[in-house]
Amino acid sequence: MAQWITGEVIENYAWNQELFSVRVRTQPFEFIAGQFVRLGLQHDGGRIQRAYSLVNGPDEGVLDFLVNRVHDGLFSPMLHDLRAGQSIEVSQPPSGFFTLNEVPDGDSLWLISTGTGIGPYLSMLSTDIPWQRFKRIHLIHAVRFAADLAYSAKILEWVKAHPGQLTYQPVVSREDHAGALRGRIPALIKSGDLQRAVGDVLDERAQVMLCGNPEMIRDAKVLLNDMGLPKNLRRKPGNVTVEHYW
Incomplete structure (x- = not known):
């Protein structure tokens, strides 16, 4: 069963109006380049979550996620609105075999x-x-x-x-x-x-x-x-x- 750690958004960088990178600081954890985690946000009394690949290298201290906003979606618009200092949950352990x-x-x-x-x-x-x-x-x-x-x-x-x-x-x-x-x-x-x-x-x-x-x-x-x-x-x-x- 997945565990969750809490991270802090340190930057939400806009490449353009729809494409952005959410950068998050958490406690250190190990992963293999190419793996993904799930990001979670609280909504209507529960957690909603989606899987995103880690863009940063395993030795880098800040997590980096590249996201495209889907206007009729629920989760990506919430990510798009995040600002530095806000909290986000990150699943553990990382998953995936695209390595x-x-x-x-x-x-x-x-x-x-x-x-x-x-x-x-x-x-x-x-x-x-x-x-x-x-x-x-x-x-x-x-x-x-x-x-x-x-x-x-x-x-x-x-x-x-x-x-x-x-x-x-x-x-x-x-x-x-x-x-x-x-x-x-x-x-x-x-x-x-x-x-x-x-x-x-x-x-x-x-x-x-x-x-x-x-x-x-x-x-x-x-x-x-x-x-x-x-x-x-x-x-x-x-x-x-x-x-x-x-």
């Missing part, structure tokens, strides 16, 4: 996400593990508008710190943006535009992680399987590891 220790070895690691699905990858890249295990890392973030490209400054710092090892490729679907591809991830893979943009190939030595929109994951998984990159299972290791994000 690099579930991913087989390979030459390249493709971290493909839509929207807030980039969160677990930022936690992973905050550790030494991906840099030590993979020669080439490609972080692909697909969003609707350029304003949704959260954490881009932090990502570009990693690109600068790991020249030739990390490639960052934004994909923006509803407007043109310098340096970004335009379209859906599966179509960009099928056409080869994504591979050309990052200067690499999707072959049997590639490990691909997919996180975000279920339709993207479904279509990309079928396409990658047809390309000879099957889903990764514990009983049968493959090339594609997935996490449905809503």
